[in-house]
Amino acid sequence: MRPKVMQLCLSDGWGGLEMYPARIIPELARQGWEAHGLALAGSRVAASLAEAGIAPLTVASRGQALWRVGRILAYLKAHDIGVVHCHKSSDLRLGALLATLRPGLRLFFTDHMGVTRPKRDPYHRWAYGRVTRVFSISETTRARNLRAFPLPAARIRRLYLGLDPAPYLEAPGDAERATLRAELGVPQGAVAIGLPGRLTPGKGQRVWIEALAGLAEMRPDLAWHGVLIGGLTAGEGSNEAFVAELRRRVAALGLGERVTFAGFRGDLPRCLQALDIVCVPSRNEAFGLTAIEAMAAGRPVVGSNSGALPETVDAATGRLADPEDPEAWAVALAELVADEALRERLGAAGRARVRADFTLARHVEALVGEYAGQAEAGA
Template sequence: MKPKVMQICLSDGWGGLEMYPARIIPELARQGWEAHGLALEGSRVASSLMAAGVHPLTFVSREQALWRVRRILTYLRAHDIGVLHCHKSSDLRLGALLVSLRPELKLVFTDHMGVTRPKRDPFHRWSYGKVSRLFSISEATRRRNLKAFPLPAERIRRLYLGIDPAPYADDLGASEKAALRAELGIPEGAVAIGLPGRITRGKGQALWVEALGRLAERGPGQAWQGVLIGGLAADEGSDEAVVAELRERVGELGLASRVSFVGFRSDLPSCLKALDIVCVPSRNEAFGLTVIEAMAAARPVVGSSSGAIPELINEQTGRLADPDVPEAWVTALVELLEDVQLRERLGAAGRQRVQEAFTLAGHVAALVEEYAGQEGASET
């Protein structure tokens, strides 16, 4: 009989945290674990779990899940589920309650966001006290977690996220790539400078636009195109006010023809292959999944010199720039714009680094060791 785990994510949002449970389920299955899910009724999390082959147990609210805790316990017992994996701190009260009522359950928690304030009051001591392992997705978040959470250091482990590098292999034919670049608004012969991700204030799109404005002033004859990839509406996870501000600023800088707002794309791996340079100007990333996705696509990355991004990028795979200084981004972009061989060398080294350190298979292998109580000797 396969060991079983329930992924708990009672969120009505949509971002990396919410995408994570469905993303790891196929690899969990490949490594011998049966996954179950607990989500909000009608949420994108629930839909993503179903798309991954899991029919989740759903409730209309977090409060209803707490009220119906006996139903959840009955489900866990009926399906012989022994491990609970929570992904939002607000779900830990439910996880801790389930463990309190059924002590043989094992509760693990991934801190996807990075804690911002201490959690050492009596309630958090009780709820986190039921957690057997807390995963930090970077060293930057682990340092904060050690200070904030009421847990001994040995229960807080860094576990880098991972991806399957295969879909990101640059296998587009010349005509296919040309057609996709045209679809993304990239003129023939232009260097495509992309920024993928949710459009919100913390992701740095405003700084990127300012940097492109200065880049245009510095070399008005250079052939490049900015490509902003991300949903343009609230139901796609973006801040519509920020989208409007960016459009206005692009117009003020005279960049309307040089910055494409392409919207949400379900084919991000292919889009990354169509770019030449990828920028990740987020001020305080807890990890930086977009960074390793771009590296897996063999694209050089210019990333912020803050948060967890410096753990992913080095001088052999990309460039770091201050998230508060547009001119630093211009300097990095000019270097890459002017040297195609440098771009190719950094891109190849980046893909190699992902294959060595940031694969989904490696991430899940470490995860299931923890599920099974076979803690690995080294961190991943």
């Protein structure tokens, strides 16, 4: 009988945290684990789990999950599930209660966001005390977790996220790439500078736009085009007031013909192949999955020299710049826009780094080892 794990994510949002459970389910299956899910009814998390091939147990709210804990315990018993993996700190209340009421249950928590405040009060001591292992998605977040959580260092493990490189490897033909670039508004002969991600303060779109203005002034001889890839509405996860602010700033800087708001794209691996440079100017990335996706697609990355990005992007795979310094970004972009051979070298090195360190198979291999208790056994 295959070992079983329940992925617990009671979130009604949609971002990297919420996408994670469904992303790992196929690889869990390939590595011999049967996945189950617990999600909010009608949420995108529940829909994504269904699309990944499992029928999740659902509850109407987090509160209902607590007062119907008996139903969840019965489900765990009926399906002989011995592992629960939580992905939001607010879900730990339920996870810890399940671990208390079902002795022997192994409880895991991935801190996807990076904790910012100490959690050493009596409630958190109780909740985290039931956790078998906390996973930090970077060394940066692990350092914060060590300071914040009431746990010994041995129970907090750095476990980098991973992806399946296959969708990013197959380069489109010339005709398909030309079509993609036209869809993204990139003129022929221009170097495409992309910034994928939610359009919200903190993701760095402001400094990026200012950097493009600086690039235009610094190197008027260079042909380039900026592409913002991300939803433009609240329903697509973006801040509509912020989107309007960005549009106004683009117009005020005279960049209207040089920046495209491409909107949400469900084909990001293909879009990355159509770009020449990918930017990640977030001030405080807990990991930086977008950078890894760009590297898997063989694209050089310009990222912020803060948060966890310096753990994945270096001088061999891209460039780093201060997220508060548009001029530094303009200088980094100018170097890459002007040198196609450099872009190709950095992109190739980034792709090799992903294959070595950031594959989904490697991530899940470490994960299931923890699920099975191999770390405690010395495996």
